[in-house]
Amino acid sequence: MTATRGFYSLLKQDLVVAQRNGFFLVVLCLAVIFAILVRFVIPAEVKVTAREYVVDLTEGQVISDLLVRKGLADILLPSEEELLSLMQEDRNTLGIVFQGSREKPGAVIHYQGYEPKKALAALSAAVSSLWNEAGALGRPSFSTPVLLRPESSKLPFNLSMIPLLMVTEVVFLGFLFVAVMVFQEKAEGSIRAYRVSPRGTWTYILSKSVTNVILALCYGLLIFLPTIGPTSNLIAVLPLIILASFLMTVAGLSISVFFDSLSDFIYAALPIFVLFCLPVASYFFPAFKMPVFELIPSYPLMFGIREILFPTGKAGFYAPMLLRLAAESAVVLLVAGWAVNRNLLKEVQ
Amino acid sequence: MLRRIGNMIARDLRYASKENILIYVIVFPIVITVLLSLFLPSLEDMELTFALDPAVPREVAEGLRTYGRVQYHDGLARLSERVLEFDDVPGIYVSEGKYRVLLEGNEASYVRELPGAILDQLLYGRELVEVKMQSLGVGSSLTREFVVILTVLGSVITGGLVIALSIVEDRESRSLQALAVSPLNTLEYLLAKSALGSLIAVFLSLASALVLMGTAINYVRLTAATLSSLGIGLLFGLLIGHVAHNQLTAIAAIKILILPFTGVPVALLFIPQSIERMFYPLPMYWSFESLYRVVVATDLPIVTTNLLSICLSLAMISLLVPGLRRAFRL
Numbered sequence: 001m002t003a004t005r006g007f008y009s010l011l012k013q014d015l016v017v018a019q020r021n022g023f024f025l026v027v028l029c030l031a032v033i034f035a036i037l038v039r040f041v042i043p044a045e046v047k048v049t050a051r052e053y054v055v056d057l058t059e060g061q062v063i064s065d066l067l068v069r070k071g072l073a074d075i076l077l078p079s080e081e082e083l084l085s086l087m088q089e090d091r092n093t094l095g096i097v098f099q100g101s102r103e104k105p106g107a108v109i110h111y112q113g114y115e116p117k118k119a120l121a122a123l124s125a126a127v128s129s130l131w132n133e134a135g136a137l138g139r140p141s142f143s144t145p146v147l148l149r150p151e152s153s154k155l156p157f158n159l160s161m162i163p164l165l166m167v168t169e170v171v172f173l174g175f176l177f178v179a180v181m182v183f184q185e186k187a188e189g190s191i192r193a194y195r196v197s198p199r200g201t202w203t204y205i206l207s208k209s210v211t212n213v214i215l216a217l218c219y220g221l222l223i224f225l226p227t228i229g230p231t232s233n234l235i236a237v238l239p240l241i242i243l244a245s246f247l248m249t250v251a252g253l254s255i256s257v258f259f260d261s262l263s264d265f266i267y268a269a270l271p272i273f274v275l276f277c278l279p280v281a282s283y284f285f286p287a288f289k290m291p292v293f294e295l296i297p298s299y300p301l302m303f304g305i306r307e308i309l310f311p312t313g314k315a316g317f318y319a320p321m322l323l324r325l326a327a328e329s330a331v332v333l334l335v336a337g338w339a340v341n342r343n344l345l346k347e348v349q
Numbered sequence: 350m351l352r353r354i355g356n357m358i359a360r361d362l363r364y365a366s367k368e369n370i371l372i373y374v375i376v377f378p379i380v381i382t383v384l385l386s387l388f389l390p391s392l393e394d395m396e397l398t399f400a401l402d403p404a405v406p407r408e409v410a411e412g413l414r415t416y417g418r419v420q421y422h423d424g425l426a427r428l429s430e431r432v433l434e435f436d437d438v439p440g441i442y443v444s445e446g447k448y449r450v451l452l453e454g455n456e457a458s459y460v461r462e463l464p465g466a467i468l469d470q471l472l473y474g475r476e477l478v479e480v481k482m483q484s485l486g487v488g489s490s491l492t493r494e495f496v497v498i499l500t501v502l503g504s505v506i507t508g509g510l511v512i513a514l515s516i517v518e519d520r521e522s523r524s525l526q527a528l529a530v531s532p533l534n535t536l537e538y539l540l541a542k543s544a545l546g547s548l549i550a551v552f553l554s555l556a557s558a559l560v561l562m563g564t565a566i567n568y569v570r571l572t573a574a575t576l577s578s579l580g581i582g583l584l585f586g587l588l589i590g591h592v593a594h595n596q597l598t599a600i601a602a603i604k605i606l607i608l609p610f611t612g613v614p615v616a617l618l619f620i621p622q623s624i625e626r627m628f629y630p631l632p633m634y635w636s637f638e639s640l641y642r643v644v645v646a647t648d649l650p651i652v653t654t655n656l657l658s659i660c661l662s663l664a665m666i667s668l669l670v671p672g673l674r675r676a677f678r679l
Contacts, residue, residue: 021597026604033608046619049459084485091491091645106479112487118396120482122416122463128478129466142472143441143448143465148429152455180600187521187596260368262596263514266603267373267507271380278384281392286437286457288395290388303435312455314433 006199010207014181018211021184023177027215031222034165038227044156048284050115051093052123053077053086058135059101066134084110096127102135152312160283162227163306167298168277170220170241174212174249175272179256179265181208182344191344201341205333209249216245228309236308236318243325244301250329250336257343297328353533357541361515365545370511374549378507382557385496389561393490397463400431400451402442409448412471413441416463425451439464448472489565491645495618497561498640501554501575502614505582505636508550509610510603512542512586517599520590525677535670535679539587546586547579562644570643570651577655578636580662585610587669591676613637632661 018024055077056063064076077083083095091112100106107127111120132139185191194204220241224234255272259265279299282289283306293299304321307314365371397417401410402424413419420438422428428440432451437460440451450464470477519525528538554575558566588606593599613633617625628634635658642649 022601026601029605030608033605037612043620048619049457087485091487100479104479105477106481108481108483110483110485112490113484114393114487114490116394116396118416122397122467124480124482125416125466125470126459126463127480128470129462131478132469137477139469139473139477141465141469143450143468145461145465146449146451147454148432148451149454151461154458176600176604180597184595184597262600263370263518264368264373266510266514266600267370267377270507271377271384274381274384278388281388282436285392285395286435287397287460288392289398289436290391300435312453314453314455316433317435 002198003200003203006197007203007207010199010203011210014207014211015214017181017184018177018215021180023215024218027173027219028222030169031219034169034223035226038158038161038165038223042158042161044158046157051075051090053083053093053095055080055083055095055097057097057099058105062102062134063098063130066130087112094123096123098127098131102137105131105135105137107131149313155306155310159228159310160306162223162309163302164280164283165223166220166237166241166305167244167302168280170216170223171244171248171298171301172273172276173216173219174209174245175252176269177215178208178212178249178252179259179269180262181211182253182256183262183265186344195345201337201345204345205250205253205336205340208253209246212249213242213245216241231309233308233311237305239322240301240305240308240325243322243329244297247297247325247329247332250332254332254336254339257339297325300324350537353531354537354541354544357533357538358544361541361545364518365511365515374507374511375552378504378553379556379560382500382560385500386560389493389496393492397460398436398438399464400428400438400440402428402440404443405441405448406443409468409471413467416467441468493561494644497558497566497644498637499614500557500561501571501640502578502581502633502636503611504553504557505550505575505578506585506607506610507553507582508546508548508579509582509585509589510546511549512546512583513589513593513599513603514596515542515545516586516590517593517596520593521595525679529678533679535674535677538677538679539670539673542590543579543583543586546582550579550582551575566644567647570647571640573655574636574639574643574651577639577658578632580659580666581610581632581636584632584662584665584669587666587673591669591673609633630661632658632665635661 052075054063054067054075056067057080067073067076077086077095080097083097087093087095087110094112094115095110097108097110098106099108109120109123109127131137185194217238220237224237252269255268256265259268276296276298278290279293279296279302282293282299283302300317300321304317307317362371365374398420399413399417400420400422401413403421410419420431422431422440425442428442428451431438432440432453437456439456439460441464442449442451448468450468452461519528551572555568555572558568558571585606589599589602593602610633613628613631614637617628617634617637625634635654639651639654639658642651642654
């Protein structure tokens with residue numbers, strides 16, 4: 001009972017400190033900026049992979065007809081010269097010139113020179129396939145696609161940024177803010193007062209963590225509500241944010257106690273932030289994944305939040321993800337307990 | 350004046366060395382660059398992964414290796430499990446003598462279409478279309494170049510961070526009040542504070558370019574572009590130094606101000622050229638443009654872009670100076 005009362009009074013104190021130091025105001029400002037960016041600035045259509053352009057010099061313009069039918073008229077260019085000049089201006093482009101006739105189909109792939117050989121081989125296969133379909137060349141299909149669940153529609157680019165913001169901004173917030181709280185207490189000497197109080201290490205850690213989880217929840221909701229509105233899926237996202245934010249807060253606490261000042265810690269936090277953000281590459285290029293991504297909590301989290309907010313029918317990932325976050329949090333919590341006790345609470349004895 | 354500035358720089362250097370700040374500020378950004386340099390080759394050589402059932406004939410599997418990476422997963426259940434993971438990996442198995450491409454349903458369009466096209470190409474047995482390849486001779490992708498540009502701009506911001514935290518330290522430790530009774534004036538103080546941050550920014554940008562690009566870059570042009578971008582770091586540092594009275598408010602200010610300073614260059618990677626005009630009044634735009642000309646469009650001059658970056662950042666800093674004078678009272 002006394003421990004609970006001690007926790008609540010410390011939590012209240014931490015929340016007041018967070019409020020007095022403008023943490024809630026910062027969260028509000030950032031959320032407003034991100035909501036504006038997502039709703040009004042970031043376009044719904046952005047192509048992050050290389051852009052392909054096509055010149056159709058075939059007899060009867062069979063390729064153009066097919067591309068127009070597929071709604072891809074915008075990738076057609078009138079001449080090879082125009083294609084080459086566009087490619088020279090923009091290195092993120094590839095060009096295909098279709099030529100010949102149904103009897104003698106041909107194509108030239110103009111590439112920049114840096115593309116991996118395997119990607120060019122795959123493009124060559126796609127070119128043959130397109131010629132086959134457009135010119136009815138008669139090559140049979142040797143495979144049948146089997147979908148494990150219904151095909152989903154493409155998510156607008158601006159909305160696809162929300163799961164990323166949840167992970168890189170909302171969840172990571174606690175990592176930084178908890179360090180700020182620790183260094184302030186060190187500077188003001190209040191950590192000395194805490195040491196002689198009956199509250200222990202775990203009360204200290206839990207109070208800091210809950211404060212930052214509350215901040216993260218406010219931040220998350222302030223981004224969600226003006227961008228996607230109060231959907232029922234939001235309820236399923238909140239436990240993920242709570243656990244992930246808790247994990248990052250205790251991680252921040254475990255690391256920050258090894259540094260003397262915020263100026264030192266902030267530079268050490270940068271590589272951790274970059275590491276945390278590396279899986280973003282997989283988010284934009286889903287065929288790309290490094291094995292190490294599986295170990296970084298942000299990897300499953302950003303895909304999981306996306307699936308919950310914009311469901312495509314994927315099932316069975318939610319409970320394992322919660323369990324994994326809970327297990328990671330438990331391990332990091334133990335580390336935090338040891339680190340705080342050794343470097344923060346013992347130091348002032 | 351020069352002596353006063355020199356003394357101030359020496360004092361900051363002593364403090365930074367004593368508190369290990371110099372080590373942290375140099376080592377950690379270089380760690381990031383090394384991390385990126387290890388990560389970039391995988392991103393540049395991005396390839397498809399095919400999850401195969403072991404029943405897929407060996408010659409087909411070998412053929413698929415020409416187009417991507419091959420992994421084996423025993424049985425349809427395991428194959429489905431792999432396909433259902435978060436990344437886009439198509440599965441291939443044989444059923445009733447026919448090849449099946451197993452997809453989750455939410456893959457990117459190219460991941461949905463390519464496996465079928467590749468299998469058709471492999472299994473048809475002869476060339477359907479005569480495809481010729483012509484290279485423009487460009488040696489490297491834009492990914493690496495853009496990472497270099499962002500890293501250099503990140504170095505400039507890191508320099509700004511050093512300036513900001515140093516000013517905040519002076520404000521918090523009341524050193525500013527002690528300096529107020531010395532002959533040092535605000536301009537001298539700001540020049541001294543900027544020196545260390547600027548040196549660090551230049552060092553970090555050259556070091557990161559060296560790690561990421563080696564000798565494939567003109568370092569004279571890079572130094573010129575970095576020097577002309579220093580105003581951005583200075584602006585960032587002074588803005589934080591102005592609004593933050595202690596480390597807590599500094600972090601709050603950093604969290605908000607880092608957005609426009611890093612967001613503009615990142616946005617420039619994605620937005621169409623027609624919208625770029627919106628960013629013309631910002632020095633970040635011209636710094637990005639300068640660095641783009643150093644790293645990518647190497648035949649374009651950088652004098653104008655450098656000058657615009659310097660002038661715009663100086664104009665913005667000059668708007669800040671009266672406020673700083675009032676805040677610092679030197």
